[in-house]
Amino acid sequence: MVDKRKDHRFDTDVNVISADKEGLIFGFVRNLSKGGAYIEMKKSLPVGMPFSFTLAHENLQTKVFGRVVRVDHDPQSGFTRGMAIQFANVQGHNKFVRDDLLLYAMTKKYMSMWDQDDQQQAINE
Numbered sequence: 001m002v003d004k005r006k007d008h009r010f011d012t013d014v015n016v017i018s019a020d021k022e023g024l025i026f027g028f029v030r031n032l033s034k035g036g037a038y039i040e041m042k043k044s045l046p047v048g049m050p051f052s053f054t055l056a057h058e059n060l061q062t063k064v065f066g067r068v069v070r071v072d073h074d075p076q077s078g079f080t081r082g083m084a085i086q087f088a089n090v091q092g093h094n095k096f097v098r099d100d101l102l103l104y105a106m107t108k109k110y111m112s113m114w115d116q117d118d119q120q121q122a123i124n125e
Helices: 092-124
Strands: 010-020 023-032 036-040 050-057 060-073 080-087
Touching: 010 092, 023 092, 036 060, 050 080, 050 092, 060 092
Parallel strands: none
Antiparallel strands: 010 023, 010 050, 023 036, 036 080, 050 060, 060 080
């Protein structure tokens, strides 16, 4: 399978809150990039539908708008696993929060890589 994404993605566990006519929907961003996110949640929308949600992490939160570009289902149960969202034009405060969350995700990834290097060096000594 060819990876069509143009932006590098970083694993994360940022909370997501959305709503529909039935009430609040909670989920987690499992990976995040400059252009989109993969959101793990129990409900989904059809591909192409607009989707808005609130990204929330510690003291930061912002409303984000985008559209659904892929929906994943569990092959055995058929239940929704999550949705790939392409962000709409992100500007101002929303861009600041998105970039801050990306920085958090990048730092977390690279810190774990450095920790592995330190552990390997300790073993080799």
